[in-house]
Amino acid sequence: MTTTRIATAGPGLLRLMAVATGLSAASLYVAYPILDLLRDRFGMSDTTAGLLVTVAQAGYAAGLILLVPMSDVVRRRPLALALLTLTAAALVVAGAAQTGAVLLVASALAAVTAVGAQVIVPYAAELAGPREQAHAVGVVMSGVILGGLLSRFLSGVLTDAFGWRTPYFVLAAALLAAAAGLARTMPRRDPDRPGLTVARYRGLLASMIALVREFPALRLRSVLAALSLASFVVQGAAVTFLLAGPRFGWTPTAIGTIGLLGAVGALSGPVIGRIVDRGHGAVLTAAGLVAQPIAWCAMLLADGAGGLPALIVGLVVLGIGQQAVLNTSQAVIYALRPEARGRINAVFMGTFFVGGTLGSAATAALWPVAGWTGCCLLGAGLASAALVLYLVFRRVETVATGPAEMSA
Incomplete structure (x- = not known):
């Protein structure tokens, strides 16, 4: 299956893509600043409340593995729009939840469909072309990161003003508005794609294993990013509890x-x-x-x-x-x-998000027994492991790989 150039992604389209991906990613983080409140509202333990973070990461990882590969054989525009709409629907269910179990399930479903952001990101890279590819990805991914960060702030503000359900409903409405905007501006013509069948879907999943085997750089970068995210998400629940x-x-x-x-990190994208x-x-x-373990050493002093300055x-x-x-x-x-x-x-x-899931789960389990110090050591350890891995195996990125076909 070959890929043809569609169009050039202009600044306006990239910004709108960034907004849409940011809102989609925000669904993973709505609960972060209100974990303490949700724990009391639904009678959860610290560990169970921390699972709101874990199911978000796990659901997103599942969506990435099961849904995103379809973008290689179906048109990306309708796929992305459908996923954005489904995320909004799941957020409405979460906001209307009457029990902690319903909230957990709805949060997981929102996370699974939030991978619409990861259909849009590689599409932006393709639209921009090779000379502007990293910049285009940086712009759209900055939206993803900013969405997660701003959702925490707005979730806290809206919760204090109108109650914990409001952030879920507001985010759902914003997602629908962003989907409508993309429906008007995203290119309607994708590269020729054969469409999805059961056999082709199985082939897509199987070819991912072949891609992992073929490209050492993919293996290395995936594990590096997973460890980096695992280290980063430790601060999510830990900072809230602190x-x-x-x-x-x-x-x-x-x-x-x-x-x-x-946001400083996101804007650097x-x-x-x-x-x-x-x-x-x-x-x-x-x-x-190198920066990540140094950051954790500084935050160790926060308690x-x-x-606060160290934090x-x-x-x-x-x-x-x-x-x-x-x-x-x-x-x-x-x-x-x-x-x-x-x-x-x-x-x-x-x-990447499996790493985030493991990092958040470890934080939820570690906080009751080791508190802030234990979580800082966990974050520093994960970041240090990524650094060592890169120093040992970075040369695999220069190794030529065979041209085996991966067409679906």
């Missing part, structure tokens, strides 16, 4: 505000993309991997003498480091085989 606890006693609005610090397009991706990868510095550095690893890794994997970009993205992002 700031809501007796040392700080912050409200959901205040907790959501601190999450805006990660387009700049990182420009640097990658100039051939400096390897340096940025190494810098990002002691360092207090602020650590969160900013952690966000920039994670963004550098993600953007440079995407530049590497999207260049491997353009006609299989959907499946390659599914492998990469699926592994």
Whole structure:
């Protein structure tokens, strides 16, 4: 299956794509600043409340593996629009939930369909062309990251003002509006695609395994990004529990505000993309991997003498480091085989969010027994493992691989 050039993605379309992917990704993080409140509202334990984070990560990973590969054989425009609409519907169910079990299930369903963002990201890379590919991905992915961060802030503000259900309903409405905007502006003509059949779908899933075997760079970058995200998401639940606890006693609005610090990392995405397009991706990868354990060492002081300044510095550095690893890794994997970009993205992002799932699950289990210190050590350990892995295996990215066909 060959890929043809469709059009050039202009700044306006890229920004709208970034908004849509950001809103889609926001559905994964609505509960972060209100975990403490939801725990009390539904009578959950700390561990069960932490599962709201875990099911979001796990659901997203499942959607990446099962849904995103379809973008290589079906038109991406209707697929992305359908997924955005389904995410909005799941958010409405979550907002109307009367029990913790319904909230958990609806959150998982919203996460599964939120992979519409990952149908849009490689589409943006294709529309932009090779010379602007990393920049286009950086712009759209900055929307993904900003969506997660802003959702935490707005979730806290809306919860304090109107109750915990409001963020879910507001996000659902915004998603529908973004889907309507994309329906008017996204190119209506995709490259020729054969369509989806049961046999072809099975072939898609099987070919992902073949892609993993064929490309060592895909294996390395997927694991690097997974460890980097695992380290990053540790701060999600841990920061909420720390700031809501007796040392700080912050409200959901205040907790959501601190999450805006990660916007520094998200806004660095387009700049990182420009640097990658100039051939400096390897340096940025190494810098990002070094930055993350340093950030955790700074945040270790947040529950002691360092207090809030240590937390602020650590969160900013952690966000920039994670963004550098993600953007440079995407530049590497999207260049491997353009006609299989959907499946390659599914492998990469699926592994990426499996790492996030394990990181959030470990945090939920570790917090009751080890608190902030234990979570900081966990985050630093995961980041350090990624750095060591890259230093040992980075040369595999220069190894030529065979041209085996991956057509569905």
